[in-house]
Amino acid sequence: MKNRIKYSLLLLCIISKLFLFSADLKERVNFGSNPGNLKLFTFNDSLAKNKPIVFVLHGCVQNAEKIEELSDWKKAAIKNDFVVFYPQQKIINNASNCFNFLLESDINKNGECLSIYQMIRYAIDTLKVDSTHVFLYGASAGACMSEVVCANYPWLINTAAICGAIPYRTYAGLKAVNLLGKTQIKPAKEWGDLVRNQNTFYSGKYPRIILALGTEDFVTDYGYASEIIKQWTSVHAISAQPTDSVLKFENNDKVERYVYGKGKETLIFYKIKDVSHTLPVDVGNGEKQGGKDRIFSTDINFFLTYYIVKDFGLIK
Structure with a gap:
């Protein structure tokens, strides 16, 4: 309940800051x-x-600068020498500044999904980034x-990290917003099949998936963790049972790490205990630390971004 109140009270404050940007971006x-x-x-x-x-996609009532403040991708990019792109929603498209992952007009190689595809092609064709390492x-x-992009253009994406999500195409239409917690x-x-049907003649590889979800998430119900795992292990034709697990990952009793796909880490699941719809951070200047403790983040001495960068294979 405290998290819900905190979430509601600060929404207007956050929206008022949506147009503030760092000169770094x-x-x-x-x-x-x-x-x-x-x-x-x-x-x-x-x-x-x-x-x-790495393409970094913000959540609702956020923008590029806000998701960067929480997740600290600039720090990782400087240290490990990679490029970061931040697609950003406009309030004219969605009053809460959410990407429209529920609208048919934005999730079928059209609309917002197609815009992100064009950003990827721009990075590959114009900037000449490594086309095999698009995350x-x-x-x-x-x-x-991010799941929408993976389903529509799987050949372009190496790995996708999804934090606080539901399975691809769980719902369609704006009325579904009220059902995300069920x-x-x-x-x-x-x-x-919901993923495969986007490219019925495609027989190539699909992106690896890194999933993080808090056990107390009240926005995207924690029960969706198992459904996301079922979806993407089905797409990869691997077992939905983990091949490896660490119940106290990095000696942190709030983090469990599960691996699916023997020897390949095709899907990785970070179960974040006692955390709601927020990003795990570890505020500080250490190598494995970063992020800020804000409304959409929680300091549990575990900087998720660092471990995602590591799982991407980008740590130098």
């Missing part, structure tokens, strides 16, 4: 026709040739939109 406007009417901000892209790239990271609505249970094949 550069806006790019000529990345394509942009049918979804999104903005794009970039970091560390002046010498992008052959570098990996997605999303929080909440940004996580769900887990919908389906057979693994049915979940997987």
